[in-house]
Amino acid sequence: MDNSEQKDIYKNYFNEIPCYVTVLNREKQLIDCNRVFKDHFGAKIGAYCWELCKGRMCKCQDCLVEKTFQTGEPGHGEELFVNIKGENIPVYVKTSAIYDKAGKIESVLVASTDISEVKKIQKKLNKTRQSLHQIFEEVPCYITVQDSDLVIRSANRKFREDFGEAVNIHCYEAYKHRDEPCLVCPVMKTFEDGRSNQSEEIVTSMGGEQFNVLVHTAPLRDHDGKISQVIEMSVNITQIRQLQDQLASLGLLVGSISHGIKGLASALDCGMYLMNSGLEINDRERIEKGWNIVSRNVDRIRSMISDILYYAKDRDLQYETVEIKTFINDIAEMMSSKAESFKVNFKTEFGDSLGEFKVDPTAIRSALVNILENSFDACRKDLDKPSHQVKFNVYSENASRNVIFDVIDNGIGMDRETQEKVFSLFFSSKGIEGTGLGLFISNKIISKHGGTIELKTKPKEGAHFRVTLPRELISGRQ
Amino acid sequence: MSKDPKKILVVEDEPDMLDFLSVFLHDNGFNVIIATDGRQGFEKAKKERPDLITLDITMPEESGVRTLRNIQEDPDTAAIPVIVITGVSKDFKKFIHERKTVKPPAGYLEKPFEKEELLAMATKLIGYNDKVT
Numbered sequence: 001m002d003n004s005e006q007k008d009i010y011k012n013y014f015n016e017i018p019c020y021v022t023v024l025n026r027e028k029q030l031i032d033c034n035r036v037f038k039d040h041f042g043a044k045i046g047a048y049c050w051e052l053c054k055g056r057m058c059k060c061q062d063c064l065v066e067k068t069f070q071t072g073e074p075g076h077g078e079e080l081f082v083n084i085k086g087e088n089i090p091v092y093v094k095t096s097a098i099y100d101k102a103g104k105i106e107s108v109l110v111a112s113t114d115i116s117e118v119k120k121i122q123k124k125l126n127k128t129r130q131s132l133h134q135i136f137e138e139v140p141c142y143i144t145v146q147d148s149d150l151v152i153r154s155a156n157r158k159f160r161e162d163f164g165e166a167v168n169i170h171c172y173e174a175y176k177h178r179d180e181p182c183l184v185c186p187v188m189k190t191f192e193d194g195r196s197n198q199s200e201e202i203v204t205s206m207g208g209e210q211f212n213v214l215v216h217t218a219p220l221r222d223h224d225g226k227i228s229q230v231i232e233m234s235v236n237i238t239q240i241r242q243l244q245d246q247l248a249s250l251g252l253l254v255g256s257i258s259h260g261i262k263g264l265a266s267a268l269d270c271g272m273y274l275m276n277s278g279l280e281i282n283d284r285e286r287i288e289k290g291w292n293i294v295s296r297n298v299d300r301i302r303s304m305i306s307d308i309l310y311y312a313k314d315r316d317l318q319y320e321t322v323e324i325k326t327f328i329n330d331i332a333e334m335m336s337s338k339a340e341s342f343k344v345n346f347k348t349e350f351g352d353s354l355g356e357f358k359v360d361p362t363a364i365r366s367a368l369v370n371i372l373e374n375s376f377d378a379c380r381k382d383l384d385k386p387s388h389q390v391k392f393n394v395y396s397e398n399a400s401r402n403v404i405f406d407v408i409d410n411g412i413g414m415d416r417e418t419q420e421k422v423f424s425l426f427f428s429s430k431g432i433e434g435t436g437l438g439l440f441i442s443n444k445i446i447s448k449h450g451g452t453i454e455l456k457t458k459p460k461e462g463a464h465f466r467v468t469l470p471r472e473l474i475s476g477r478q
Numbered sequence: 479m480s481k482d483p484k485k486i487l488v489v490e491d492e493p494d495m496l497d498f499l500s501v502f503l504h505d506n507g508f509n510v511i512i513a514t515d516g517r518q519g520f521e522k523a524k525k526e527r528p529d530l531i532t533l534d535i536t537m538p539e540e541s542g543v544r545t546l547r548n549i550q551e552d553p554d555t556a557a558i559p560v561i562v563i564t565g566v567s568k569d570f571k572k573f574i575h576e577r578k579t580v581k582p583p584a585g586y587l588e589k590p591f592e593k594e595e596l597l598a599m600a601t602k603l604i605g606y607n608d609k610v611t
Contacts (some may be wrong), residue, residue: 259565262565262589262590263565263589265590266495266565266589266590266591267494267495269498269590269593270494270495270497270498271494271498273498273501273502273593274497274498274501277501277502277505286501289497293494293497380493381491381492381493383491383493383514
């Protein structure tokens with residue numbers, strides 16, 4: 001092969017290079033170009049490269065070719081060409097210096113690859129990244145990404161809102177204000193077993209609020225398949241837990257009611273048998289005994305209904321200014337008429353200048369009556385003492401902040417266990433009545449008014465309830 | 479069929495129920511003795527040797543169950559059939575199956591119960607008496 005043939009071969013290679021190739025002189029004029037460049041940009045020898053490649057009037061600011069002429073180092077970078085049709089062609093440009101025999105740079109070779117496709121993919125990628133980021137940020141639960149040292153590398157908006165700018169601090173610091181990892185850490189577990197894990201935790205917000213959260217963790221793997229990070233997603237379930245508590249209370253309530261009704265039904269059976277058999281044999285005493293039982297228990301139905309309604313509605317209190325003397329006289333009159341059927345000696349002692357107080361009268365009446373009825377019943381149940389009495393004393397000085405209501409009986413009293421449970425919604429199996437709903441509600445009503453109930457009692461001796469109520473509304477306590 | 483009326487010991491702390499049980503059983507020909515707490519119940523069981531005992535298990539301080547155990551363990555009273563009356567069925571049933579020291583009673587009634595059921599149970603256990611009323 002002779003020189004001329006070789007030249008032709010190389011010329012052919014040059015021409016067929018599948019990217020835009022130009023050779024430029026120091027003035028950046030076109031000396032030579034390949035076929036692909038000629039097809040897209042034209043082959044005007046001597047034209048300036050900025051005219052040909054970009055359709056510009058003057059040279060470009062950061063010129064890669066210029067740099068290569070100066071330094072002799074190859075250059076590279078992204079550019080935007082404009083072809084003869086006027087279309088924008090994003091390209092990746094690479095330059096290299098061509099030396100003459102003397103070692104001086106006589107021209108620069110510029111090879112540019114069309115990266116339109118790459119650009120399109122990059123745009124799509126950015127868009128996807130953006131959507132993902134938006135999702136990450138806007139998801140209404142807490143998301144953090146931790147590394148294997150449990151340091152938070154990223155956190156979404158909801159997390160930052162409730163737990164602070166937590167990036168680069170440990171998750172146990174941010175979520176729980178601890179100085180060391182939690183004992184059972186679902187994130188650590190995921191690092192170890194490579195699987196998704198779940199747990200329920202209680203966390204504390206920046207503001208000191210406690211939340212119940214359900215935590216899910218999942219591994220994030222790098223290119224080698226190693227777990228480099230773990231994503232932790234926590235859903236706030238505090239409300240659900242509260243609802244659960246309410247349901248549980250409701251369950252207890254239903255249990256209490258059903259127990260109470262069982263007791264009522266049982267007692268009514270007893271009373272009715274005595275009445276019916278008494279009528280059959282014309283035994284007046286038996287008839288009266290039976291009727292007494294029936295009427296007492298019908299009264300209990302009334303109390304039970306108002307207790308259930310109060311509990312079920314959990315009504316907002318309707319406060320009124322009430323004159324105390326009239327109020328307690330009404331209650332005393334009602335209890336007096338019941339006292340005989342319970343065989344109780346009912347005594348009242350009311351102070352002189354009782355004045356007024358601001359209460360929900362229906363609620364407080366209910367609370368006091370429940371306590372009084374409880375004492376009456378305690379007397380009925382006591383079979384040891386020959387006579388029983390219930391004292392209802394109310395006193396206060398007009399200037400004093402509180403009004404005191406005392407209910408003192410010498411009934412059957414309570415043992416320690418009963419005393420401890422008497423105001424709670426405890427489904428008691430002691431006796432037909434049990435502790436039931438009444439005193440629980442009394443306690444609730446009195447607490448809501450900002451008052452207190454105290455109880456002193458001894459088994460077989462009796463009980464002393466003391467209710468203390470403030471005259472004025474205590475702000476913030478309702 | 480014995481001519482002597484059978485004796486039933488009623489152990490019950492609720493006055494209304496106590497009245498009812500004693501009157502009802504007496505109306506149906508039984509002699510009735512009463513006790514108002516577990517301790518008294520066990521003492522009277524030993525002393526009077528009734529033919530049958532009704533025992534309210536829901537008396538305070540678990541005394542009902544303790545009394546049942548005492549009755550079952552004491553040779554003087556172990557043979558006397560006991561009908562247990564309870565207000566809380568689930569707890570008692572579970573309890574009776576779990577405790578190894580207490581045998582199931584001869585009879586078991588849940589409040590509120592039918593009085594005819596009590597009568598049938600008592601009759602089955604100790605025999606029939608002519609009705610007084």
